Amino acid sequence: MSRIVIVGAGGFGREIFAWLRSSPKFLxxxxxxxxxxxxxxxxxxxxxxxxxGTIEEYVPSGNDKLICAIGSPEARQQVVEKIEARSGVFVQFLHDLALVGINVVADAGLVVCPNVVISSDIRIGRHVHINSNCTIGHDVVISDFATLSSSCNLTGAVEVGESAFLGTAVTVIPGKTIGAGALVGAGSVVLRDVPPGVTSFGNPSKSYGLRNV
Known part of the structure; x- marks a missing residue:
């Protein structure tokens, strides 16, 4: 038998515990x-x-399966790289109520919360977080360490760059790109590409300078 080690005991970490307990098929x-x-x-x-114990002191054991519950993409990457350097193994966690279509390819550390719909022909990178009630359309690409907050809607052929952060209920129309490290504010409707590293929000979404990390 194995144990799940949740990395990070903040709000999202407590949510992950609840989602695990309500995913008997995964367990x-x-x-x-x-x-x-x-x-x-x-x-x-x-x-x-x-x-x-602490993340700094943690030594992985052979039966540990890790899930990183750190919301900030940058902080998540730093912690994951520390633990992976100690041979820690991160699993993909897809809640039992997530719906996944065909030809979906995802890397280690993916977290998919309840009631997410992931359609077809999709590529998802390492340690991506997809929160509850998101919809991912066909031919979407989501790069490493990106975060989708609850109820985001990515329509067809959208690209989300590495470490980008989308707030709650962001909608991105087909074919648009969210640049690496960009932050898109809650409720925004993205009608044009968002450049890397900027903060963008509104309906329609507009860019307001570089994001503070």
Whole structure:
């Protein structure tokens, strides 16, 4: 049997615990018998599962399967690279209520929350987070460490660059590109390409200078 190690015990980490508990097919398939946290903050309390130590001190064991629950793309990448350098193994977690179509290729560390629809002919990179109720249209490409907050709608042939962050309920019309490291604010409707590294928001979405990371 194996245990899930949730990396990060903040709000998203607590959500991940709930989504795991409501995904019995995933738990059975991965042969999971326990769930724990690691987190670098002092005195983490009120968690639904034990916190066994810090990220800095964590040493992977052979039966550990990791899920990174750190929302910031940049912070997530830093932590993942530290743990992977110690031979930690990150799994893909797709909630039992996610719907995945044909010819979908995804790399390690993908997190897909409940009621997500991923259609066909889609490429998803490493450690991408897709939150609840998102819709991913055909021929979409989502690059490493990107984050889609809840209820985003990516229509056909959209490209999302590495470490881009889309806020809640962002809609991107067909064929548009969200550049690497860009931040698109909640509720935005993207009608034109968003350049790399900028902050963009509104309906229609407009760019307002470089993102502060």
């Amino acid at each position: 059975e398939r991965e042969k999971i018998d326990s769930i724990v946290y690691i987190d670098d903050r002092d005195h983490v309390s009120g968690l639904p599962a034990p916190c066994i």
